[in-house]
Amino acid sequence: MIIVHHLNNSRSQRILWFLEELDVPYQVQRYERDPQTMLAPPALKKIHPLGKSPVIVDGDLTLAESGAIIEYLQEAYDAQGQFIPTDYHARQQYRYWLHYAEGSLMPLLVMKLVFSRLGQPPIPWLLRPIAGAIGKGVQREYLDKQIAPHCDYLEQHLSKNTWFVGNEFSAADIQMSFPLEAMAARGALDACPKLRGYLQRIHSRPAYQRALDQGGPYDLLS
Ligand SMILES: N[C@@H](CCC(=O)N[C@@H](CS)C(=O)NCC(=O)O)C(=O)O
Numbered sequence: 001m002i003i004v005h006h007l008n009n010s011r012s013q014r015i016l017w018f019l020e021e022l023d024v025p026y027q028v029q030r031y032e033r034d035p036q037t038m039l040a041p042p043a044l045k046k047i048h049p050l051g052k053s054p055v056i057v058d059g060d061l062t063l064a065e066s067g068a069i070i071e072y073l074q075e076a077y078d079a080q081g082q083f084i085p086t087d088y089h090a091r092q093q094y095r096y097w098l099h100y101a102e103g104s105l106m107p108l109l110v111m112k113l114v115f116s117r118l119g120q121p122p123i124p125w126l127l128r129p130i131a132g133a134i135g136k137g138v139q140r141e142y143l144d145k146q147i148a149p150h151c152d153y154l155e156q157h158l159s160k161n162t163w164f165v166g167n168e169f170s171a172a173d174i175q176m177s178f179p180l181e182a183m184a185a186r187g188a189l190d191a192c193p194k195l196r197g198y199l200q201r202i203h204s205r206p207a208y209q210r211a212l213d214q215g216g217p218y219d220l221l222s
Contacts, residue, residue, distance in 0.1 A: 002026040005047050005055040007040050008033055009219050011066045011178050012054030016215045018070055018174045020207035022077045028214050036121065066178075067098050070171050083171040090165050097164045097172035105150055105179040112143045112186075151183070151192055158194040162201075177202055181220045 002019065006012040006028050019026045031041050031053065045051035048064045055064045058076070063069050074084050085091050116139060119132020157164070164172045180189070180199055189195045202208055212218055 003029055003057045005029050005031065005044060005053055005057070006215055007031045007044070007053035008216055010053050013211060013215050013218055014066055014174050014178055015054045015056065015069055015073075016211035017177070017208050018073055018083075018171060020210045020214070021083065021174070021205075022073060024073070024077045030216060065102075067102050067175055070098065070175055074171050078171075083169075083174075085165050085168060085170060090168075093165045094170055094172045098175050101175045101179055106182075108143060108147050108150070109179055109182050112139060112147065115139050115143065147183075147188065151188060151195070154180070155192040155194050158198050163198075173202060178220075185220045 004015050048055045085094050115135040118135030119128045123131045163169045164176050183189050
């Protein structure tokens with residue numbers, strides 16, 4: 001049986017969701033972030049050297065990287081091709097969004113998170129005011145200016161498409177969900193009604209709801 005090494009409030013929520021969509025049996029091995037550093041516990045390094053989540057184990061295969069896991073699960077368990085487009089051009093779009101989520105969007109969001117925390121522990125208290133000011137400056141002068149065009153781009157895309165690849169739900173939507181949820185949680189989608197509507201559509205899917213029960217509290221939604 002597939003084992004999902006799942007970290008709370010993390011990208012691995014997507015893997016639980018995809019497995020629920022696929023209706024494939026799996027077990028969840030849960031890990032909790034350190035409340036101070038938000039890092040994963042060292043135990044995850046016993047599963048994969050980088051100690052990040054998600055990681056799945058399926059028989060003799062141990063696989064990390066959510067995009068790679070989603071591609072693998074689609075290939076191995078979606079015999080009917082329910083979650084991948086058949087049309088050639090749609091298939092290239094599918095590939096694009098699968099990579100875009102972690103390759104282009106998430107690095108900016110992670111940088112923003114890191115710089116937003118510069119004025120907080122573990123930075124020594126004497127340095128916090130200056131570190132906090134640097135963090136705000138980098139966000140304002142660089143990151144916010146980089147992220148804004150992505151919001152516009154995605155909002156435009158979803159004003160013409162129900163799902164990321166046209167009008168059919170696909171595994172690319174699962175991969176795109178996490179950065180959009182992270183953006184919504186930080187108020188970055190307040191001016192993006194199409195993206196907020198899209199998030200409502202994915203949250204109302206029964207498989208999404210079942211995955212929440214499996215993964216435990218998912219505070220990105222609150
Ligand atoms: N690009 C990787 C990123 C993996 C990653 O950074 N996961 C985060 C959870 S969202 C993590 O494990 N963080 C804990 C840590 O860095 O210790 C993927 O998509 O799987």
